[in-house]
Amino acid sequence: MSETVLSIDNLCVTYKNRQKKVYAVKNASFSIEKGDAVGIVGESGSGKSTLAMALLRLLPARTAEVTGKADFLGRDLLTVDDKALADLRWKELSVVFQKAMSSFSPVHRIGEQIEDIYRVHTPNAQKGEAKERAVELLKLVNLGDRVWRLYPHELSGGMLQRVAIAMSLLFNPRLLIMDEATTALDVVTQGQLLNEIKHMEETLDMTRIMITHDMSVVAASCNKVVVMYAGDIVEVGPVKKVLKTPAHPYTQGLLGSFPSLKGETHALRAIPGSIPDLSQQYNECIFAPRCPHATEACRKARPEPVQVGEGWSSRCVLCGGGKA
Amino acid sequence: MTKYVIKRLFSGLITIFLVFVINFILIHIAPGDPVSVMMGKDNNDPELRAALMAKYGLDQPLYVQFYRQLTTTIRGDLGDSYIYSRPVVDMIAEKIGPTLLLVFPSALIALIIGAAMGILSARHEGSVIDVIFSGLTYILNAMPSFWLGLMLIILFATRLNLLPSSGMIDVRAGYTGFRYILDVLRHLALPLGTLVLINIPYYYRIAKSSVLQVTNEEFITTFRATGMSERKIFNKYVFKNAILPVVTVFGITMAFLISGVTLIETVFAWPGTGRLTLTAINQRDYTVLMGMYLVVSVMVALTMIVVDIVYALLDPRIRY
Structure with missing residues (x-):
């Protein structure tokens, strides 16, 4: 019964200029089934936003080279022609960005902007049709129809974020990418929104990618997690299992740096060292210099993903026999 | 509002x-x-x-x-000139027309050409057009206005003999009606051209940087992600956002232009208020000077008010 919505295969993104290349995303492969909510986590500069921008084909062609495949409902997002891409955009694949404050033009009314977006895919829409649909969605995120007439600066950040989310649902997209969509909000608003989003997913039959550096957001709203480090996908698996028994040393480190509400308290640990220089190509495990368990084998070659459990893999040589 | x-x-x-x-x-x-x-x-x-x-x-x-x-x-009485014993209001009234004819059209033309060049440059950043426009505006920006005026006189009036070098009308011809207008336009060409060329760089630079900045705004990325056509995004959203700083610059340069036009009027013997002011300074003609400064400040203040209102119409965040 599970139907694959998005299947990413060996996706690489390289930023280049005259002096150097930066390998921002390397050999990313994972797939998303219908109804999934996938959290992509990692620290700043790990390539998670780059990955999303590549999927949305929003990276400037001049400076970013994208290779690999991203099969979305039978079409390769990375190679599909402009017209077909324009048809997919927003209708099947929409996005909410981090800074809602700057996600709207400050000098146009919100209604006008939503109407324009509505008309991109339904150019012959009747007058009032867009508003009707928008008001329905605004209600879904707990906003009144008053918002329609307002300018962005007349709303708070949280309200704008709700508008951005409502706007992303205009055409009932199959896949919604939320790029740090709740990061700028306070925890109370964030919690409310996450609940609303989960509720909407049940009613709208939607699949979601959640890009965040906040493990608690993933824990609260996703069923699958992709952990990225320095452009590599180091671990992919079901949220519950990964959070409980992380297979990759980096995931372990990342989880160790978040406080836990339940269970015993322990001192928060930072991962020693810093992110490697991504303009170099490494012929070893990229995490080895910071890894507490690194061995000779880690420095010999870049590890391939190892199957840990069902739908669960980790790019670590130590995971061959189970837990590291 | x-x-x-x-x-x-x-x-x-x-x-x-x-x-x-x-x-x-x-x-x-x-x-x-x-x-x-x-x-x-x-x-x-x-x-x-x-x-x-x-x-x-x-x-x-x-x-x-x-x-x-x-x-x-x-009461509308600016007094009599100390030197000429004539009402200052009359003296200014007969000279203000030619000055306004020079100032407002040149500001508008510079705005349109400069902004258009800036937008074009930003749309094709790094292209040949961009490089040529940028170089050209740097050179224009470095030129003193009176020097540019003199060079234009040498080229178009002395060498090519295409346009008159000074004055506003050909006194000897005594044209009337349409011929008169044509004659004024011919005389207007060089001083107006000089002012336009001098002011283009300001509009060019602000328009270019403004378009580039708005193009990188997140909401433009959002509109791209919705599949909206680049043309619509630019014509509606980039343009209205990018034009705001240009309007501001218009107000500022207008103030400079109104007070700075004196130099150009002197170079081209244009019968405007600039020369009136200059003579009044030399002769310590207090009343004329006071009158002129007042008129200039009223014009600048009015322009600023108009600019501010236009700005408020364009930008809802200003209407407090």
């Missing part, structure tokens, strides 16, 4: 009053006095001096002079 306009008009009035006060003080602390000029170089007769001082009220204390000047000004 009405409240905003009223508020703006009121602050404009205060600005004009302050300018009036500052001008009054400045002129009175500047060295030299009009009585000496009127009496001539070799005349030092104290009786004549006293008579002249009394006639123009210069023997009164400063605050009396100030009060009289203020009240008569409000």
Whole structure:
């Protein structure tokens, strides 16, 4: 019964200029089934936003080279022609960005902007049709129809974020990418929104990618997690299992740096060292210099993903026999 | 919005009053006095001096002079010229037309050409057009206006003999009707062209950087992600956002233009207020100077008010 919505295969993104290349995303492969909510986590500069921008084909062609495949409902997002891409955009694949404050033009009314977006895919829409649909969605995120007439600066950040989310649902997209969509909000608003989003997913039959550096957001709203480090996908698996028994040393480190509400308290640990220089190509495990368990084998070659459990893999040589 | 306009008009009035006060003080602390000029170089007769001082009220204390000047000004009387004994209002009225003919069209043309070049450059950043436009505006920006004016005279009037080098009309021809307008336009070409060329770089730079900045805004990325056509995104969303700083710059350069046009009027012997001001400075003609400064400050204040209102119409965040 599970139907694959998005299947990413060996996706690489390289930023280049005259002096150097930066390998921002390397050999990313994972797939998303219908109804999934996938959290992509990692620290700043790990390539998670780059990955999303590549999927949305929003990276400037001049400076970013994208290779690999991203099969979305039978079409390769990375190679599909402009017209077909324009048809997919927003209708099947929409996005909410981090800074809602700057996600709207400050000098146009919100209604006008939503109407324009509505008309991109339904150019012959009747007058009032867009508003009707928008008001329905605004209600879904707990906003009144008053918002329609307002300018962005007349709303708070949280309200704008709700508008951005409502706007992303205009055409009932199959896949919604939320790029740090709740990061700028306070925890109370964030919690409310996450609940609303989960509720909407049940009613709208939607699949979601959640890009965040906040493990608690993933824990609260996703069923699958992709952990990225320095452009590599180091671990992919079901949220519950990964959070409980992380297979990759980096995931372990990342989880160790978040406080836990339940269970015993322990001192928060930072991962020693810093992110490697991504303009170099490494012929070893990229995490080895910071890894507490690194061995000779880690420095010999870049590890391939190892199957840990069902739908669960980790790019670590130590995971061959189970837990590291 | 009405409240905003009223508020703006009121602050404009205060600005004009302050300018009036500052001008009054400045002129009175500047060295030299009009009585000496009127009496001539070799005349030092104290009786004549006293008579002249009394006639123009210069023997009164400063605050009396100030009060009289203020009240008569409000009644629309700017006094008589110390040197020519003519009403200042008349003197300015006959010269203001040519100046306005020079200032407003040149500002508008510079705005349109400069902004268009800037937008084009930003749309094709790094292209040949961008490089040429950028280089051209750097050169224009570095040129003094009077020098550019002289060079244009040498090229178009002296060498090519295409356009007249000075004045506003051909006095000997005595054209009327349509021919007259054509004649004025021919005379207008060089001084107007100079002002336009001098002002283009400001609009160019602000338009280019503004378009580039708006293009990188997150909401433009959002619109791209919705599949909206690049043309629609630019024409509607980038344009309206990017034009705001250009409007601001228009207000600022207008102020410079109104007061700085003197130089160009001198180079081209344009019969505007610029030369009137210059002569008045040399002759310490207080009333004419006061009148001119007042008129200039009123024009600048009015332009600023208009610019602010246009800005408020374009940008909802301004309407408080």
